[in-house]
Amino acid sequence: MSTFDITGGYDPIFDYPIGARPENPAMRDSVSMWISDDLGRFGLPRFVIEAVGGEWDYRGIEANIAFPDGRVLIGAGGFAPSEPKIVGGRAVTLDAGPLAFEVIEPLRRWQMRFDGTAYETTIDRQVAGDIGGPTRHVRITxxxxxxxxxxxxxEQTTDNATALAVGAVGGHRHEQLFRCSGRLAIEGDAAIDFNGSGLRIRRTGVRDIGAFPGHCWQSALFPSGKAFGILAFPPRADGTAAYSDAFLFDGETKTYGKVVEAPWMTSFAPHGGAVDIVIETDAGRVHIGGRTHDSTYIAKDRPMFGDWAPGGMLSGVGLPFHQGGALYTWDGEQAYGMIERSLPVEKMTGTQ
Known part of the structure; x- marks a missing residue:
């Protein structure tokens, strides 16, 4: 029987949505999930709500559905919220139009629902910068x-209070791996009941990432209970190492490391491309193999959230983004997990 603390000592208050418009118009409240089917039939690489104080009643969502044959469905745009559900005096829901997240028990159990339209496209069309396609109604629980x-x-490099309050990218941010069950029903297709795993992210704060240099963000939960997560930025112009952090979980204990090899997106292979990682720990180096499995792609200057642009900002992203699922191998054990990468287009040699 496992004895580890699933909360990791985090204050459950950080798991609850804000619930009311913040005074600071730049303050953001966000929940996102990345979900992998245990059988590899599909992935849900990033379902997210971004609620910004200055436009609290008009929120951005991104809802990506990807298949290993290159089929992609995208639900994105700006939507009005409903009144939050209140339990015990706290808001437990964050929603926008077709997408809703709900805290059932903080740091332990959440639910997600999507009931709306998504347009159908392919990964090849996305790489070419094409947007739009025939719409289908999608229901997901x-x-x-x-x-x-x-x-x-x-969190391991500063005092705990500072790490938990500030996070990696403005305000508070934490991510947590989970197991899940659900149903994916796409209009015209047979519904899929599934078991899977995924990653949930809670982020609250003022976000200003400036001139983004690109990144690698990867995570997976294995059947044995082992898990890992990394976040790394590419080497600086002078070749020196930039920010990188990683955690490893053996089913009982979380330890830390640094990313010494990452799959920078110098080229892009949406299916079967190598996305291996090497993490340096106090006990030595850990190699985790990876191959892209299901992918979505946002070309430079194309919108990540459809027509939603907070505060009048341009909605196009400044560099190509890959959001998808990968099949990871660690000490002979395999698991599907998430991957997000970006890199300035001038550093890319093309797609494969």
Whole structure:
């Protein structure tokens, strides 16, 4: 019987949505989930709500559905919220139009629902920068159970209070791996009941990432209970190492490391591309093999959230983004997990 603390010592208050418009118009409240089917039939690489104080009643969502044959469905745009559900005096829901997240038990159990339209496209069309396609109605229900303590990149390098309050990218941010069950029903297709795993992210704060240099962000939960997560930025212009952090979980204990080899997106292979990682720990180096499995792609200057642009910002992203699922191998054990990467287009040699 496991004895580890699934909360990791985090204050459950950080798991609850804000619930009311913040005074600071730049303050953001966000929940996102990345979900992998245990059988590899599909992935849900990033379902997210971004609620910004200045436009509290008009929120951005991104909802990506990807298949290993290159089929992609995208639900994105700006939507009005409903009144939050209140339990015990706290808001337990964050929603926008077709997408809703709900805290059932903080740091332990969440649910996600999507009931709306998504346009159908392909990964090849996305790489070419094409947007839009025929729409289908999509219904998704997900019930999650946390399976690993939360992680905030940088939590091991500063005092705990500072790490948990500030996070890696403005304000508070933590991510937590889970197991889940659910149903995916796409209009015209047979519904899929599934078991899977995934990653949930809670982020609250003012976000200003400036001139983004690119990144690698990867995570997976294995059948044995082992898990890992990394966040790394590419080497600086002078060749020196930039920010990187990683955690490893053996089913009982979380330890930390640094990423010494990462799959920078110098080229892009949406299916079967190598996305191996090497993590340096106090006990030595850990190699985790990876191959891209299901992928979505946002070309430079194309919108990540459809027509939603907070505060009048341009909605196009400044560099190509890969959001998808990968099949990881660690000490002979395999698991599907998430991957997000970006890199300035001038550093890319093309797609494969």
């Amino acid at each position: 997900i019930d999650t159970q946390s399976a690993c303590p939360p992680w905030t990149p940088g």
